[in-house]
Amino acid sequence: LFIVVVAVNSTLLTINAGDYIFYTDWAWTSYTVFSISQTLMLIVGATYYLTFTGVPGTATYYALIMTVYTWIAKGAWFALGYPYDFIVTPVWLPSAMLLDLVYWATKKNKHSLILFGGVLVGMSLPLFNMVNLITVADQLETAFKYPRPTLPPYMTPIEPQVGKFYNSPVALGAGAGAVLACTFAALGCKLN
Secondary structure, three states, X not given: OHHHHHHHHHHHHHOOOOOHHHHHHHXXXXXXXXXXXXXXXXXXXXXXXXXXXXXXXXXXXXXXXHHHHHHHHHHHHXXXXXXXXXOOOOOHHHHHHHHHHHXXXXXXXXXXHHHHXXXXXXXXXXXXXXXXXXXXXXXXHHHHHXXXXXOOHHHOOOOOOOOOOOOOHHHHHHHHHHHHHXXXXXXXXXXX
């Protein structure tokens, strides 16, 4: 029951990550922000549950429940006439597997879990998210198929200036995610 409650709450917080409205209006800005938000939701819950049970494999189980609940929720959303957007593949599972691997390989060392696990999850999830984005849906096609009202002026996106020669949303998401995921992994351990 505990894992179900935690995973349901995580799913509710990540359910709109990758929303086509945000994506088509904000492009790379939203991709980076949503990748980081999903990274942090995954790592804090998975680390908490992993250290709570002490059994390697439970982080992957946690990610699996998040995935299944997201499919159910987005399926209901799709049934209401909204597009089934690009977060439909299990992007959390490979990152959670890396977290389990670190916990198992370091003989359940929490400090290694925080440092190595946090960096691996933070750097991997934006990459898996990009593979998902490239292979699942054509965002422009989706935007034309499902038109929506014009954005008000205060919501008009501004192009992010993340660096003159270094403008990769995957690298930006992975770099920020790797730093922040360590902090959230520590939080997950501390909650126990």
